[in-house]
Amino acid sequence: MAAINTRGVENWTAGRLARVATMLLIAAVFVFPIVGFIAMAFRSNAGVDAGAGGVLGLGDVSLGNVAYSWSQVNGFGPGGGGLFTRWILNSLFVAGGGAVLALIAALPAGYAMARLRFRMRRVILLTTLVTMVMPNTVLVIPLFLEVNAIGAVGRLWPVLVIMGFFPFGVYLSYIHFMTTMPRELVEAARMDGLSEVAIFYRIGLPISKQAVVLVGFFAFVANWTNFFLPLALLSSDQQNNTLSIGIQQLIGASPLFNPTVAAGLDVKLYMPQLALATFISMLPLLVVFLGAQKYLIRGETVGAVKG
Amino acid sequence: MTGEAATRSLHREVPGTRASAENPPAPGRPERAGRPWRAGGAEARGAWILTAPYLVLLLIGGIIPVGYALATAFQRPSTPLQPNGGFGSIESFRTVVTDFRFAETFLNIFTTLLVWLPIMMIGIVGLALLVHASPGRFGSTMRFVYYIPGALAGVANLVLWVYLLNPSQSPIEGFWHVVGIDTIKQAVATPNHLPFILAAMMFFQGVGSWIIVVNGGLNGIGDEVLEAASMDGANAWQVAWHVKLPIIRPWIGYAALMNLAYGFQLFLEPQLLDQVAGNALPDQWTPTQLGYAFAFSNYNFPAAAAMSLILLVITLVIGLLIVFRSGLFGEER
Numbered sequence: 001m002a003a004i005n006t007r008g009v010e011n012w013t014a015g016r017l018a019r020v021a022t023m024l025l026i027a028a029v030f031v032f033p034i035v036g037f038i039a040m041a042f043r044s045n046a047g048v049d050a051g052a053g054g055v056l057g058l059g060d061v062s063l064g065n066v067a068y069s070w071s072q073v074n075g076f077g078p079g080g081g082g083l084f085t086r087w088i089l090n091s092l093f094v095a096g097g098g099a100v101l102a103l104i105a106a107l108p109a110g111y112a113m114a115r116l117r118f119r120m121r122r123v124i125l126l127t128t129l130v131t132m133v134m135p136n137t138v139l140v141i142p143l144f145l146e147v148n149a150i151g152a153v154g155r156l157w158p159v160l161v162i163m164g165f166f167p168f169g170v171y172l173s174y175i176h177f178m179t180t181m182p183r184e185l186v187e188a189a190r191m192d193g194l195s196e197v198a199i200f201y202r203i204g205l206p207i208s209k210q211a212v213v214l215v216g217f218f219a220f221v222a223n224w225t226n227f228f229l230p231l232a233l234l235s236s237d238q239q240n241n242t243l244s245i246g247i248q249q250l251i252g253a254s255p256l257f258n259p260t261v262a263a264g265l266d267v268k269l270y271m272p273q274l275a276l277a278t279f280i281s282m283l284p285l286l287v288v289f290l291g292a293q294k295y296l297i298r299g300e301t302v303g304a305v306k307g
Numbered sequence: 308m309t310g311e312a313a314t315r316s317l318h319r320e321v322p323g324t325r326a327s328a329e330n331p332p333a334p335g336r337p338e339r340a341g342r343p344w345r346a347g348g349a350e351a352r353g354a355w356i357l358t359a360p361y362l363v364l365l366l367i368g369g370i371i372p373v374g375y376a377l378a379t380a381f382q383r384p385s386t387p388l389q390p391n392g393g394f395g396s397i398e399s400f401r402t403v404v405t406d407f408r409f410a411e412t413f414l415n416i417f418t419t420l421l422v423w424l425p426i427m428m429i430g431i432v433g434l435a436l437l438v439h440a441s442p443g444r445f446g447s448t449m450r451f452v453y454y455i456p457g458a459l460a461g462v463a464n465l466v467l468w469v470y471l472l473n474p475s476q477s478p479i480e481g482f483w484h485v486v487g488i489d490t491i492k493q494a495v496a497t498p499n500h501l502p503f504i505l506a507a508m509m510f511f512q513g514v515g516s517w518i519i520v521v522n523g524g525l526n527g528i529g530d531e532v533l534e535a536a537s538m539d540g541a542n543a544w545q546v547a548w549h550v551k552l553p554i555i556r557p558w559i560g561y562a563a564l565m566n567l568a569y570g571f572q573l574f575l576e577p578q579l580l581d582q583v584a585g586n587a588l589p590d591q592w593t594p595t596q597l598g599y600a601f602a603f604s605n606y607n608f609p610a611a612a613a614m615s616l617i618l619l620v621i622t623l624v625i626g627l628l629i630v631f632r633s634g635l636f637g638e639e640r
Contacts, residue, residue: 019437019441023437026453030453030456030511033470033478036470040470040476051476104360105360105361118354119351126630129636131626133625134568137572138622139373141612145612149375162368165364195349195353196352196353199353200357221460225463226461227462227574227575228575245462247463251466251469251583256583257582257583257584271476277466278463281462282459286458289458
């Protein structure tokens with residue numbers, strides 16, 4: 001790192017100027033729509049229609065607008081609404097529960113594959129690697145057929161269980177134990193008479209806070225934003241939707257895109273309301289990111305140093 | 308989609324760990340030097356106990372559904388006259404492949420990949436090189452800024468793009484005006500627009516996490532290598548082109564294959580863009596949408612199973628290529 005820093009004292013050559021300008025320009029292109037979109041969640045329908053608020057509508061934002069938009073978003077649904085709140089709870093249940101299950105399964109499995117010798121070890125590891133790099137949507141229809149066969153479509157628990165299958169978490173745990181738990185430590189614990197399972201729980205697990213946070217974080221984020229699985233398994237019961245497919249319903253009920261459906265509703269879901277719903281759906285991700293941030297950065301440093 | 312953007316960002320740990328293969332960490336060595344392996348002994352028993360929860364989930368979430376899809380694909384679809392279906396041989400595969408939409412959905416994917424992959428790869432490699440050439444806080448800040456859109460995964464990214472694509476309130480309203488587009492329906496459903504829009508959406512969402520991955524690879528290049536190149540009189544361009552690029556080739560291959568596989572599962576974006584464009588797009592634009600339609604519109608489960616198996620085989624081949632050919636997972640062979 002130190003050597004790289006010394007290269008920072010070069011002068012402002014044309015090449016350096018071009019590089020910095022290009023990078024700033026691209027950064028602006030990335031940030032500009034996001035700022036406008038978040039502002040949209042705080043704007044009024046009338047203001048958006050009139051194009052009020054100047055650049056990105058920033059002058060049109062107010063908390064009063066948010067209160068109104070929330071009443072519309074959470075007013076969606078039969079009998080006075082409240083569906084949106086229910087969807088948040090459903091999402092927390094399947095994404096959080098799925099992440100906990102992923103942790104319970106991934107850490108011991110990753111440890112066993114990294115530090116224990118057994119038949120099938122390579123087969124399990126290769127299966128894990130291959131399933132990890134394949135897009136998870138290709139399995140959704142087979143999963144739907146499986147859940148349908150046991151008559152559990154529309155229920156939340158099968159989604160939670162399926163989300164618990166998180167091969168990337170197993171791989172992360174595997175790498176974690178390969179790099180942090182020397183084999184000598186395992187051998188020493190055996191000499192002390194600890195059983196293989198006890199070695200994991202008494203020695204492996206206590207040094208795995210970083211792996212726990214990383215696996216939990218990535219599992220939660222993947223579950224929270226999963227769209228296709230809940231769509232196939234939960235669409236049939238509106239009460240049991242998750243936020244991701246719920247937002248799709250809100251889009252479908254917007255007068256902007258579906259005037260006929262929207263005309264029959266008590267609530268009006270224009271762009272500020274849709275943006276607010278989306279913004280709220282991202283807050284849990286922000287919270288887990290802030291919680292895991294310290295470990296994410298440390299992980300990155302490790303990767304950078306080791307690489 | 309579905310958070311894979313975020314998930315992928317950690318893959319830099321893969322390269323990070325692999326790159327040190329020439330200089331393996333101490334724990335890797337006793338593999339060969341250790342005591343003889345007593346199969347079926349206490350060690351193996353402990354291993355099976357520890358992997359049991361994962362293996363159960365692997366069965367439920369991976370192996371059983373694939374097996375069940377295989378069994379389903381070889382059945383006949385149930386009809387009111389024949390509710391039990393029965394063995395249908397490869398009939399359902401024939402139904403899928405001869406469907407008038409089948410070839411078209413793959414053509415759509417290839418068109419999208421043709422537009423998207425080159426932009427994506429140039430973007431990833433170019434920006435990763437720029438970030439790597441920027442020492443200190445500026446480089447790491449830029450890397451973080453490029454990653455921000457990746458946090459808007461799945462539906463959130465879609466709603467953001469609805470905001471951008473709808474000329475009536477878009478912050479790029481002026482742009483839409485210039486190209487003569489007044490409604491979101493026009494923006495999305497004008498022939499040949501969709502591959503470009505999808506490419507833009509996926510680039511915006513995905514490039515940041517891949518910059519981090521490739522940047523991880525670049526950080527693995529020893530300072531002495533770069534210093535030697537500078538001393539030989541190479542300028543920044545030459546160093547990037549002749550030194551850095553060849554070294555990070557495995558990461559580039561890895562990124563290309565992962566993104567290729569990602570293209571085959573496109574569903575959310577075309578499905579929901581169709582919804583916001585007043586159904587002006589074909590309802591089954593991608594293979595995954597077609598499989599979904601077999602299951603949920605036609606209730607032809609055997610055909611849906613056959614379609615998903617076809618996609619499974621394609622992505623499995625790409626997956627095996629990644630694991631065995633990318634050079635990043637080599638330690639296990």
